[in-house]
Amino acid sequence: MAVGKAAIPQDVGQDKQQPRLDNLIPIAVAIACGCASCVESTIVRASRLGSPRQDLEETLRIVSYMLNLECLARNAGADAAARMQDALNAAAEALGQTAIS
Numbered sequence: 001m002a003v004g005k006a007a008i009p010q011d012v013g014q015d016k017q018q019p020r021l022d023n024l025i026p027i028a029v030a031i032a033c034g035c036a037s038c039v040e041s042t043i044v045r046a047s048r049l050g051s052p053r054q055d056l057e058e059t060l061r062i063v064s065y066m067l068n069l070e071c072l073a074r075n076a077g078a079d080a081a082a083r084m085q086d087a088l089n090a091a092a093e094a095l096g097q098t099a100i101s
Contacts, residue, residue: 019055020046027056027091031063034083036090043094053095060091 023046030038046056066072067088073081 019058020049020051023049023051024055024059027059028063031084031087031091034080034087036087039087039091040094043091056095057097060088060095060097063088063091 026042027039027046030042043056047053063084067081067084076084
């Protein structure tokens with residue numbers, strides 16, 4: 001079921017070992033706070049602690065999906081949504097990806 005511009009993949013975590021949430025949740029929280037430097041450090045930390053790149057990328061895809069929900073922009077406000085998008089782009093840059101929208 002697609003909502004917004006993207007959809008959360010239905011097979012997250014089903015064909016592989018479960019991801020280390022204690023490495024991935026801080027990335028999502030840092031993005032939600034809109035702190036680009038925190039995002040970069042949480043990605044470096046997660047990578048250093050053994051989180052596979054695939055898990056880091058999937059985390060960014062899920063956050064991107066959430067940022068594209070109309071209710072988030074409406075309830076959080078345009079300024080907060082823009083800060084979150086900037087932090088998400090910083091996360092993508094830290095992984096060597098192009099900006100995510």
